[in-house]
Amino acid sequence: MIRSKTPAEGLLRPIGEWYVAYTCFGAAILTFMAYEYMFLSKSLSYFSTAVFSFIGIVYFTEGNSLANYQRNIRRLRYYEISPSNVAFNPSYVALGRGFRWLPIHTQRLRDTFKSHNKEYVVDGSLYTAVRHFCIQNQYTPFLKHLVSFLEKDSPLNPFRPLPDIGGNPAIHGIEPKEKDFLWRYDERVGHTGIFGQSRVGKTRAAELIISSDIRAGAKKLRSNINDGNVVIVIDPKGDGELLRRCVIECIEAGRLDDFYMFHLGFPEYSCDYNPVADYQKITEVAGRSTNQVAGEGNSAAFKEFAWRFANICSQAMEAVGEEVSYETLSHYISNPEDVTERYLDKILHVEDPDWRQTVNEIAAEIDDRAASFKDRTKYVIAMIHFSKDLLSARSDNILRHLVGMLEYNKSYYDKIVASFLPFLDKMTTGKASRLLNPSIKPTPGKKRLRWRDVISRRGVVYIGLDALTDPVVAVAVASAALSDLISVSGEIYKTGSNFDEPTFKKHKSKLNKKWQGNVPILLHLDEFNELITGDEIIQLLNKAGGAGLIAQVYSQTLKDIEAKIGSSAKAAQIIGNLQNLIMMRVAEESTAELLVSKLPMVEIESNTGVSGTKDSGDLFSGQTDNQDRLTTKEDHMLRASDIMALPKGQAFFLKNGGEVWKVRFPMFAKDRLKLPVEVEAMAKEMKSKYHTSDGWAERL
Template identity: 40%
Template sequence: MSNRYVIEALLRPAVELNTAVVSGMAAYVCVQAPWAVALAPSVSYVTAAGFAALAVTRTHQGMKIIRYRRNLRRLPRYVMSTKQIPVSHHRLFLGRGFRWTQKHTQRLQDTLRPEVARYLQPNRFYLGARQLEMMTEHRLPWLGKLLSADTPLNPVRPLPPVGGNPALHGIEPDEKDVTLALGERVGHTVVYGTTRVGKTRLAELLVTQDIRRGEVTIVFDPKGDADLMKRVWAETHRAGRGDELYIFHLGWPEISARYNAVGRFGRVSEVASRVAGQLSGEGNSAAFREFAWRFVNIIARALVALGERPDYTLIMRYVNNIADLYIRYAEKIIQAQLPALQTQIENNQQVLGEDDVPRNMQGQPDALRIWAIEVALSSEEGKKLYDPILDGLRSAVRYDRTYFDKIVASLLPLLEKLTTGKTAELLSPDYQDIDDTRPIFDWEQIIRKKAVVYVGLDALSDSEVASAVGNSMFADLVSVAGHIYKHGINAGLPGGKEGKSLINLHCDEFNELMGDEFIPLINKGGGAGMQVTAYTQTSSDIEARIGNAAKTAQVQGNFNNLIMLRVRENRTAELLTTQLPQVEIYTKTLVSGHQDTADVNADQDFTSSTQD
């Protein structure tokens, strides 16, 4: 087989082997019986060496043809243990492959020609074995097991059930290790692939390398895949980082670490954004979401002012009973700034009766106490006291209870889901409970320790809770990224190393986690060392989740690295194909014709030609 010609001829019989056999026989004759070919012994050995060299060359060329044809039907088995995964501090190992060039486009096009179909389709022995396997499934099961045995000793063993087109890899027999420069990862990476084509296995490969490099590794898994969780656990302990591992799993709260999704923030208003951001903002719902944001923000500000850390349980408690928070905060601020007003409140409570309470405030717990405080604050003395948090609480308790219940109707179901059962123990941890040995983590602590975190959200059981927790975590990460960008991870703490830590985020099925919180994470998180690797099926999944084509394009535009597994949607495939250059391919056309001779005296009547 020669590579000198423009058009390769690889899908054909390996005729080079015929020459190799004849040359080998000639070399044998020259050595064993030089008299048979009338050669002197001194000449016969030189001639034999020439024939042997030709035989070796032709055998090598013929085996290339056979290997190429075999690859088009069945790829060589490629497996590796976790110990064999190469780990580099400069390159990221992705697998085996080759650089696609015009030559490979030409080869793939050649496989579509009907005359070469016999080189790509299974032979009749293979098809007969599969048919016999089906016929003997119940009568002779041992024969079916024998025919389907996955061993090189079985010449008709079935093809692996991986799907796809083997020719895409088979057209290049000489595959090499494919790597990505680690410096390119800060531009973020997206992996597209339809269901069950290896996205999670690829995630395991990349996560393993990140863990062994000693970097911060955070894995978001909406499904809560046990295999992925076990892989993270095993690789962390294999790398000697077992003490740095945190597993957060909504499906297994007994073994899960605890995380307060609204307990850490740069600004108090972030608490309201993380809670209200999970509510629908479409159409008329936008107004209710804005009210829910304001109401949660009032509660969060009051809790922080009282020295308490916000969590979902406290927010739920005071959404249902804002009067209790109002009384607590009012008494504290009055005692601190205007203690003389406390006597007036006590007098008001003794003088006023239930009939004096305005109708819109009746029915609330401690309505008389609330009204006594309101009367005192509305007095000339009380007007000297101004506190924005207190004013917000005053406006909240003035709402009619029936009206108030209507405008927080969308907020309460979400909070109920986040504070029901054992989930509440994970999302609203009790920092004072010394009997609970489950660790509590936050992202700043994780990044400083260079820890490994697995987050299983159990979306198959409750997608709304999974989405709320996932988006809250993303919002928290964005806040931490902003802090790192401004102050560094150690924020001036003594003993800390200078520079930014690389933070590897692996988001499996990330379309389930998509929200407004995710966009700034990939848009601006790179400056803080965030390196996002996202895995999803199609680009339409992202748009279906966001509901906005412009935001979908914004998300896709922030991924500089694209890894495309097998996909079924043309729109997704075009994300790759539209970036590839157009190349020319060659086709063979048989042209034949004839031409009459005009000269009557000529010896021939016509001329013919055939060419390709």
């Protein structure tokens, strides 16, 4: 009431309203109890009491909200919700609490930085002394109980410690009227980038969105206008809590049957996945299996060769009906004669099943010099001659290319593929190799991850890459898995089908108009900056939207993305594809600028007191002058330094092309559900292994 009448809010000042309130309450008591002494009639006393009480209450409430505000900018309560409170609703994600950031908030925030407002921002000396006392005496035996009381986070404790979230609490505290923040599903269609330095709560925020997503696709909610969804979580480092969350939510949502857990660090519990087995065009296989071969500078030519040989082998494998895997590729690239033999078997099995005999006859006529010149066996050279004869009578591209491969001198050939084989070795040895090459020896009863099945079953997929153990395999699998996903979603884009249940298309949903015909695929890529190595991510963000794919990418800095992708233009393309921006505390100005640069300038007011005296020379008169001048100046709606000072679990959220919200995410309280013993054991082991080594991918 009083605030709204003044041009500037003036929220950081002594609370004068309380003096008025207490005086009014005093007067109300007096007029009620002692009206005779004031020469008032009884009815007039009641009236005065009512009037004084009313004014007292108005001022008291006003004073209270001011006190609340002043407390709020110094400390924000720890924010926790019970996991059971996450809604089962496909139309929105409840992303914590927040408010829309307006110029008034910039004004209030700037006011806290003024030097005369220091006492409202900095802790009092008594509070600081008590906190120091607790730190110094936490092991002093006879003070144990006192210290533990002073450390309690309870309203009864006036000296309770601030929540361990760091940062500047005023950034959120300047709006005491925060509300639940609901993020509508249709606003997510344009992909979302979540930026934040290490340990500021990106993965916890991911947990919140993922729980909501898994529940949004709960079986009990499915109908002909809500066809469920597919949730994919890629977790490079292996955050045990994230895995636990996925499993718990699948249990809650009745989706455990459709849950796929693929974890390179835990092959015994993981499902199988062959990232090169499924494709729309066979050339994709070569791309996926060579994208991790270094391709800069001199290596570019070798990468080209690797691609070509992988392509020839995979084409031949497709023709003979053999499943492509890293294992088979590795074998056939090292021994191209084997794949040629299989191919000849395939094409000649009717017309000339005894072709080997002819080859042996040719081999017998080859002299030793020719064989040693090629560094190949006589049999292989004979096979080349035999194939060439065949080719003179028929045109067969695959055979022609296979012969081309065999015609290289063996030692020269080995040199060309030398850069490729170590990578393939990595994918075919170690404890994860059985998972990645399931066709060799499939384990009975083991689930197999195939995107097509996942999509048609509306699955939930958790991919743990165990990147702290082996970054090369981690990045290769991530990149191949994403390419595989792009290829499947490309197919959806072209045909507009979601592989099954076409009834979905016939119905119109008011809320989810954009998704008609496609099941939403909600992809969460944690540690995104470490995962990007090639163009697949650009393709994913550019094209896959049409297939209902909605990506949430979590990354530390913008520079990392640039460094990884090797070009600022490509990085800009990636960023340009992120319509929503959630900016948590970042360590680097250029990342903060991503948000700052998108916001307008606002006018900030400041009050200057001017006072002066004028001596007219007369002994008895003079002039004094006192003015308050309200000046305005332009300032950024947010500065990079504000973003760099955010507490943990808080963010600025830019959506709808320019609307900026200030939000804070809750932490989940303890779960009521018990997890299967093996999941609990896995999560525990993951936690013990987990460390925040930034830039693990530098070991690549």
